[in-house]
Amino acid sequence: MRVMAQVAMVMNLDKCIGCHTCSVTCKQAWTNRAGTEYVWFNNVETRPGQGYPRRYEDQEKWKGGWVRTATGGLRLRSGGRFQKLLSIFASPVQPKLDDYYEPWTYDYENLVSAPLSDDFPVARPKSLITGEDTKIEWSANWDDSLGGTAETLANDPILQKLRKDSAEQIKLEYEKSFMFFLPRICEHCLNPSCMAACPSGAIYKRAEDGIVLVDQDKCRGWRQCITGCPYKKMYFNHRSGKAEKCHFCYPRIEVGLPTVCSETCVGRLRYIGIILYDADAVTKAAAVKDEQKLYEAQLDIMLDPHDPEVIAAAKLGDIPDEWIEAAQKSPVYALIKHFKVALPLHPEYRTMPMVWYIPPLSPVVDLLREQGHDAEAPGNLFGAIDALRIPVEYLAELFTAGDADIVTLVLQKLAAMRSYMRGVTLRNERDESLAEAVGMTGKAMEQMYRLLAIAKYDERYVIPPAHRDQAHNLEEMGCSLEEEGGPGMGGSGPFGEASGGPVPVAIESFNALRDRATADTAASSESLRDRTGDTNWDGN
Amino acid sequence: MDVFLWGVLPYLTAAIFFGGLWYRYRYDQFGWTTRSSQLYESKILRIASPMFHYALFVVLGGHLVGLFIPKNWTDAVGISQEMYHLTALSLGMVAGVATLLGIGMLIYRRRTTGPVFMATTKNDKAMYLVLVGALVLGMWATLTGDHTATGEHHNYRETVSVWFRSLFIFQPKIAAMAASTIQFKIHILVAFLLFASMPFTRLVHAFTVPLHFFFRPYMIYRSRPKSVESTHTHGRGWDKIGTPDRQKKGDDVYKP
Ligand code: SF4
Ligand code: SF4
Numbered sequence: 001m002r003v004m005a006q007v008a009m010v011m012n013l014d015k016c017i018g019c020h021t022c023s024v025t026c027k028q029a030w031t032n033r034a035g036t037e038y039v040w041f042n043n044v045e046t047r048p049g050q051g052y053p054r055r056y057e058d059q060e061k062w063k064g065g066w067v068r069t070a071t072g073g074l075r076l077r078s079g080g081r082f083q084k085l086l087s088i089f090a091s092p093v094q095p096k097l098d099d100y101y102e103p104w105t106y107d108y109e110n111l112v113s114a115p116l117s118d119d120f121p122v123a124r125p126k127s128l129i130t131g132e133d134t135k136i137e138w139s140a141n142w143d144d145s146l147g148g149t150a151e152t153l154a155n156d157p158i159l160q161k162l163r164k165d166s167a168e169q170i171k172l173e174y175e176k177s178f179m180f181f182l183p184r185i186c187e188h189c190l191n192p193s194c195m196a197a198c199p200s201g202a203i204y205k206r207a208e209d210g211i212v213l214v215d216q217d218k219c220r221g222w223r224q225c226i227t228g229c230p231y232k233k234m235y236f237n238h239r240s241g242k243a244e245k246c247h248f249c250y251p252r253i254e255v256g257l258p259t260v261c262s263e264t265c266v267g268r269l270r271y272i273g274i275i276l277y278d279a280d281a282v283t284k285a286a287a288v289k290d291e292q293k294l295y296e297a298q299l300d301i302m303l304d305p306h307d308p309e310v311i312a313a314a315k316l317g318d319i320p321d322e323w324i325e326a327a328q329k330s331p332v333y334a335l336i337k338h339f340k341v342a343l344p345l346h347p348e349y350r351t352m353p354m355v356w357y358i359p360p361l362s363p364v365v366d367l368l369r370e371q372g373h374d375a376e377a378p379g380n381l382f383g384a385i386d387a388l389r390i391p392v393e394y395l396a397e398l399f400t401a402g403d404a405d406i407v408t409l410v411l412q413k414l415a416a417m418r419s420y421m422r423g424v425t426l427r428n429e430r431d432e433s434l435a436e437a438v439g440m441t442g443k444a445m446e447q448m449y450r451l452l453a454i455a456k457y458d459e460r461y462v463i464p465p466a467h468r469d470q471a472h473n474l475e476e477m478g479c480s481l482e483e484e485g486g487p488g489m490g491g492s493g494p495f496g497e498a499s500g501g502p503v504p505v506a507i508e509s510f511n512a513l514r515d516r517a518t519a520d521t522a523a524s525s526e527s528l529r530d531r532t533g534d535t536n537w538d539g540n
Numbered sequence: 541m542d543v544f545l546w547g548v549l550p551y552l553t554a555a556i557f558f559g560g561l562w563y564r565y566r567y568d569q570f571g572w573t574t575r576s577s578q579l580y581e582s583k584i585l586r587i588a589s590p591m592f593h594y595a596l597f598v599v600l601g602g603h604l605v606g607l608f609i610p611k612n613w614t615d616a617v618g619i620s621q622e623m624y625h626l627t628a629l630s631l632g633m634v635a636g637v638a639t640l641l642g643i644g645m646l647i648y649r650r651r652t653t654g655p656v657f658m659a660t661t662k663n664d665k666a667m668y669l670v671l672v673g674a675l676v677l678g679m680w681a682t683l684t685g686d687h688t689a690t691g692e693h694h695n696y697r698e699t700v701s702v703w704f705r706s707l708f709i710f711q712p713k714i715a716a717m718a719a720s721t722i723q724f725k726i727h728i729l730v731a732f733l734l735f736a737s738m739p740f741t742r743l744v745h746a747f748t749v750p751l752h753f754f755f756r757p758y759m760i761y762r763s764r765p766k767s768v769e770s771t772h773t774h775g776r777g778w779d780k781i782g783t784p785d786r787q788k789k790g791d792d793v794y795k796p
Contacts (some may be wrong), residue, residue, distance in 0.1 A: 097655075
């Protein structure tokens with residue numbers, strides 16, 4: 001047993017309102033440069049829908065992830081090492097810009113500089129790639145909230161699969177009657193195929209926290225990782241010629257702050273915590289024969305942080321005590337392994353993803369309500385989950401490689417929690433039978449309710465700072481301005497005379513925000529001077 | 541003149557070549573990339589790029605054989621000059637034509653696909669010129685360089701190759717090279733230029749052919765560096781924030 005720590009995330013899909021705040025704040029923070037206009041480290045897709053890039057789930061076409069070999073090993077779907085090197089001069093299955101979209105801006109200047117005339121001036125869309133006038137035909141969320149899906153819905157790879165599997169024709173009308181949002185970031189997989197596909201070895205997993213990063217100095221732009229990642233969360237910066245990806249906001253995580261997408265999430269539906277896992281068991285677990293057993297296999301390699309044996313092994317593996325404590329308090333561990341309500345996205349890709357999802361009950365509830373039923377009455381909901389085959393099977397294709405029973409059980413747990421808590425609030429009665437029906441206790445129901453519904457900030461995010469003896473160094477990434485003789489050292493700073501050295505962004509946000517939030521008076525403009533960005537805008 | 545061209549210039553080129561590579565490796569790893577344009581266009585690229593690269597390998601192999609294997613070795617194993625020449629010429633021609641065809645298609649694509657052309661820097665254009673120049677001149681030398689201007693027979697394996705090998709023991713046989721034909725001389729001078737400029741163009745990617753891919757484990761774990769001193773090589777970095785809008789017609793085209 002080799003214990004390693006992994007920073008992981010769980011998203012509670014019931015709460016996502018599809019506002020894209022997470023995508024926008026992430027973009028402003030990380031992909032705001034030329035070459036990354038089309039890059040969305042965080043994107044929110046409407047399901048059913050094609051996703052971003054279009055139809056990325058169709059691995060027959062895109063060749064992402066791993067496949068199990070006849071001998072029980074794992075092989076990249078895109079081919080072995082030899083094949084990869086041979087095809088290095090033109091990546092055979094890299095998505096083109098068309099599969100993403102052509103980013104654009106508007107010619108706003110024309111609005112003010114157009115000569116006087118009878119017609120109103122317009123701001124015409126201009127391609128950010130060619131600079132020419134462009135016709136906007138697609139974007140990262142063109143089919144948002146099922147917009148235009150009469151045309152495109154049939155392209156959803158999951159629906160196609162479901163339709164192929166079922167002898168009878170599922171009517172499109174029926175499919176349209178449910179919808180939910182799926183926010184996606186890089187999965188920071190335990191068995192990442194992006195990393196395996198990289199010829200240069202530029203992609204690595206950080207030993208301390210499992211965050212998967214691309215060494216920008218070592219990447220040579222061979223583009224194999226883009227094919228390798230089944231979630232298509234590896235992007236090519238077409239200006240710098242290097243691969244870029246979501247890095248789990250590691251500068252923030254290192255000082256104990258949640259990622260930007262989590263911090264700004266309107267629905268407060270993201271949870272971040274530590275998971276201890278057995279690194280030696282990963283490959284074997286990822287090679288389990290039955291795809292539907294991969295979920296179980298991944299659960300098995302996640303270790304119980306209260307188990308003395310695990311703790312001893314973790315200490316042996318140099319995992320600091322603080323981290324072990326954090327793993328014990330981890331909301332992510334609770335949702336994934338204790339309550340077993342969170343599920344991995346597409347476990348059948350065999351990359352062992354570490355961003356998990358609590359499947360949404362709302363499609364079922366909404367349908368019930370539309371039909372005039374009391375959606376919170378236990379009998380109704382339970383029956384509906386069984387009866388509403390399509391949403392459940394759809395979710396199963398996303399989260400359990402098609403095993404509808406697992407999804408049903410999770411949805412039943414969520415339904416039972418609703419009914420149970422309704423009893424508590426309305427009649428102050430605790431109906432243990434509801435909890436028992438889904439194999440839980442009333443107490444566990446209330447704990448789960450607290451975590452899912454109350455969702456306090458410090459219960460959602462349990463992030464230990466990077467190890468103490470290094471922490472003083474980690475306030476921000478090494479900044480070349482701070483070097484001896486650099487422009488930041490005395491004299492006039494980069495922001496003008498007397499602006500002092502640059503304040504590390506993460507520290508500024510965290511401390512300044514707390515100070516401002518707890519102050520009795522409005523903040524002075526002086527104290528706001530170093531504020532960067534508006535992701536922590538608080539009214540001041 | 542001959543002393544400078546064939547006695548000094550080769551070492552100067554080598555110095556720039558190796559010094560440049562070292563410098564770039566040390567200070568500008570971020571710029572060390574293929575800067576692929578496959579995202580913009582992939583149909584032509586998928587045929588042209590492998591064709592060019594693979595043919596180039598053959599060309600490279602041909603050069604190595606021609607330059608490093610002394611004539612008396614092949615004589616000793618009984619390969620006659622005619623046989624050698626015929627194989628070299630036919631193989632070389634096929635590879636040469638394929639290389640030129642490949643790079644021709646790549647340049648066509650570069651010129652006609654808007655985004656690809658926009659992503660082409662001045663540096664790239666100069667590089668293409670030198671590269672194509674070296675290729676075309678090389679073909680020219682192979683086809684016509686076996687007779688001197690006065691009609692005498694000329695075998696580069698007795699001139700160029702002898703000189704080339706002598707460079708490595710630092711006793712350049714300048715006379716041998718000087719006896720070669722003008723075609724070879726020009727080809728070699730352009731090749732000097734190509735090699736001297738290589739570290740400073742996108743061609744550097746050739747020096748990091750990822751052969752270690754065969755030997756490394758699939759999974760890579762790395763510890764966070766212990767100090768704030770980052771591993772970044774302090775050369776260039778990402779572009780500034782924001783994508784500058786392209787200028788209106790008549791203004792200069794936006795340059796990153
Ligand atoms: S989801 Fe992230 S870690 Fe997993 S394969 Fe894709 S890029 Fe790599
Ligand atoms: S910010 Fe939160 S609620 Fe809004 S789209 Fe993102 S995940 Fe959903």
